Amino acid sequence: MLNHSSFWKNIKYIMLITVIVIGSVYALPNFYGDNPAVQITGVRGGSINEKTVKKIQDILHQCNISSKSILLENNIIIARFSNIDLQLNAYEAILKGLANNYIVAMNLVPSTPKWLKALYANPIKLGLDLRGGVHFLMEVDMDAVLHKLQEKKIDSLCSDLRNKNIIYKKIKKTSSSVIEIDMCDRKHRDMAINYLQPRHIDLVITSNSNSSLRAVMRDKHLNEIYESAMQQNINILRNRVNKLGIAEPLVQRQGFNQIVIELPGIQDIAHAKEIIGATATLEFRLVNTDILLKDTNNIHIPNDSEMKHMNTGETVAVYKHIILTGDHITDSTASRDEYNRPQVNISLDNAGGKIISDFTKDNIGKLMATLFVEYKNTGKKDEKGHSILEKQEEIINIANIQSRLNNYFCITGIKTHKEAHQLSLLLRAGALIAPIHIVEERIIGPSMGQQNIQQGFQACLWSLVFCIIFILLFYKKFGLIAINALFCNLILIIGIMSILPGVTLTMPGIAGIVLTLTVAVDANVLINERIKEELRSGCSIQWAIHQGYKGALSSIVDANLTTLIKALILYIVGTSSVRGFAITTAIGIVTSMFTAIIGTHAIVDLLYRKKRINKLSI
Template sequence: MNSLPNFSAKQADVNRTQPRKWLPTLVMIFTLLLLAICALPNLYPEQNNLIVSATSPQTSSLSLITLKDKLNQQGFTVSQAKQAGNTLQLTLENSNQNAAALNWLHQHYPTDFESKIVSKATSPYWLQALGLAPIKLGLDLNGGVLFVLEVDSDHALNERITQVKQQTKSALRHHQVRGARIELNNAQQVVIHVSQANDNLALVIKDLKQTFTDLSSETNSSGVNLFFNPQAQQAFHQQVMQQAITTLRGRISELGITEAVTQRQGSHKIRVELPGVQDPTAAKRIIGATASLDFHALQTIGGTRYTLEDGSSLSLNPNVVLSGQHIQGAQASRDEMGKPAVQLQLDGIGATKMTAFSKKNVGQPMATVFSEYYKDQHGNSVKKSKVINVATITSVLGSRFSITNMHSPQAAQELALLLRAGSLIAPVTIVHQQTIGPSLGQANIENGFAALALGLAITFAFMALWYRKMGWIANTVLLLNLICLIGLMSLLPGAVLTLPGIAGLVLTIGMAVDTNVIIFERIKEEQTLGRSPLLALKTGYNKAFHSIVDANITTLLTAVILYSIGYGPIKGFALTLGLGILTSLFTGVFVAKTLSFWLYRAPKNSPTRAHSAGETL
């Protein structure tokens, strides 16, 4: 009575497990198809176009033909031009001239037009709808400019300590602490000397710590020492480096440069790669600028004195009303008198601060101070600040207002660009610069892929001649491995193909062949022991699996270490090598095993299956 239920349960288990045999194969086929689709956009390279947009209705009257003729006269041959409203899309015959044409447009039409370089996909629409794009090319393949910048975070820390000193003076005055003396000692500590105890001194320290949250204090018999401990200094250094990288990326984006690489190099340096840029003048002027913008109230007694261009001077309150970090947008324009100006848009915090200040100071003047760093003859960073605007607050200001009386349209354009991208709080210096021509980049691509094709051809010939039928399986797997690697690099947003990366592709082919050689030789050993082809295949793959995984894991660890500590070409090589190891493991073991069993497994009750024991692989 109990045998029927037991038999049915076992039969149901068998039926449930049958489809599971095909599940790994279906996953494998799906993965191959997915990576192949991701690799397809590389057959359609992107096209770089110049996009020129009119900034006002007056300038939109400039026709497409006029602008096209002007560019042709300058030697920038326009092969295609399209106009949509107030926007022009220009395609040059020589795409390597895009950066030079963009620089010419910025010089001759600084406020009339907004110009930028935009990459346009040429792949089919359905690939674009999936968000797929070709692999990004590095500097050595696309040509361009390399900058290595050094960030002086120590100078920024000294500036911050100076701000603590100035804020301390204002706080002592506000809380009416009499008889206090302030000095900055050799240990970069702000020392407050008091002749007698004062309860309001605690309120001063409290206000300072609210402004500078990482500020430490130490009370002694003569007063209070204010300083930043080593942990706070290290955190500030990391903040400065991150802020510098973010700001540089914003400036590069504003320049209209695509596929740029900005990454940290060492402790105090930043590496900036600008593929496609052949004229580094404009990029150097904008990227290397350490500019900041601050708004100050005027102060009749004390304060910081500034000399104006006409020889007069004025005193400003050292406390900043609003700094450039709250500026969300900036555009060059003209005021009511037709003079160059910059329109500013503030974020929520900046708008709140400006509204609160202007509400209390309607009818009072407010100064705009522009600061930048430069290197003196001794190589030291020197901060130079100047008042570029003094205006009376006629009404309550909100999130939008203007800086007027700019010297020239070019100055207004560059200031707007710097403010849009953000200001650097630490001075940066370009310590290395290198320009790679587009012809050299194209030669690198041709030579690199010629080496890849030669390596593939020799490998294919050897595997086909030495291993016969199994060799053709290995060759098929090699092609699938290359497609999967290209698809995976196209899928990852941070992957960039460099010349050493092409070397990594060639090395990946060798490692993938090595995987197949180990497996095939193991299968031969099993056949020598008298096993049937199917049993030799199964045993050979199973026994070789652990050795292959162990060898590839050690190489993968090396690639991870190279990627974590390397930069530029080393990082590109490590990335390609690491991804190649993953794809070669997938194709060399799992895909090759499935193809081998499909090739040698004959249908049931067939003559081939009956005599398969005598077949040689």
């Protein structure tokens, strides 16, 4: 007898039951839905603790707003509510009741039971089109990147010429990638070219006229700088968003100089802009003590210096040469010194530590200024319709270099501990390499996301209904077995997508599930048709079942393997939406092969083994 019980068949049953049970457990959180919630974070200097929780409870109690729960997790307070109306009222009350050093945002959080959370069972991460949230399309200001690069090149060229005692009259920028240096005569011009070219391989240095030279940045170097600026901005924005505890945010590049940011669940666009738009950084410069600021109207400022204002209102002359920028800061914390004055503790990377160490070693006894630099929106628009950002600089500290510094040092001269805490948070989040302009912003409400989910659910439901009708009419009892496999297939798809990290379900992903469910029937059709062929040729029922599964196996594998390859290609070359479709399709192919081949075969064996059957219901 071909379909008899054996040790391997028992193993197959155990494996099948185990997979279905595990898949069902991890698919279960998706049926509990989300709770409207208000999320409170202390990213502007506010400390988050149990006292803050008590304060929020008092605010809601005074406004007669009932909450399902208020929990403090990972330095974030989540207040859950039973409906959106209560969420909106609570948001307004909490925003009004808390100080300005908190960020209050509306969110959607899963209502998964604790026993499922203990098993690390969480619902599928939903994309912006299903869950709602905030979408930004941001453009990196590449002109600012080029300007910063030119300033560094001019400073480096001037330093090299001074070290070699090559006299020059003037150095200036003539275009976005060209620097022109006026020399005294041809002799100094030729000396400059011969000396500078080997030291600046990223520049093409040529004679321009009788006594001047041109330094043009190579295209390859410019492209490398642009790519580096884009990648660093993306990493910094991703770090900022991740620290807020937003589930599955999307931060990715689009085109040459644009970045797409999607924050699922967040419904407050003003606070979302505040989260990602901060452009604060630090610059360390040497103070020019040769300039006495008794009469600022008649004073002569040399080309290598400029005037900057302190936070006390005074004006100080500093050299244009930037010793170090906030790009090298790896960590910053706020604390108090021995006199109980606020300070910020700075940690630098290895490159930054070497720069500051070498500089302070050679400049002991001199004054070094710390500039706080921030780009702020002026409220005006340029010809492209982009917001015009204004660079604001302020000296927050002037320190006497008393000894050689290293990777760790402190900044003092900050007025309050709140300002020190805010500065440390901004620096810790990372300084953007270049300013960013918000080209497009939009809010997708949770009601629209819910509508998309309902439409996707209806699409799945009707596809299942038509498949069920078709397979029952054509294959009767074997069709009923295939239907069970189809439902198991759907459960496994949802369970696997819930387990896999980084997988986000979008509308194209739902389309992939619908397509997979309809195509999954093909495997059962192939098996059932092979069984019917064997029966028509006069074979016994047990042999027909055996040959049906064996003969259809190669066709099923070939068909699904080619589809799997297509899904892999779509994932590699496609955008985020296409990738979502590819992922769900690939998962569905694997689960459908498992349920169609192993699942239905196990059920058939269980129903027909050791039985004498005169006729199959197929």
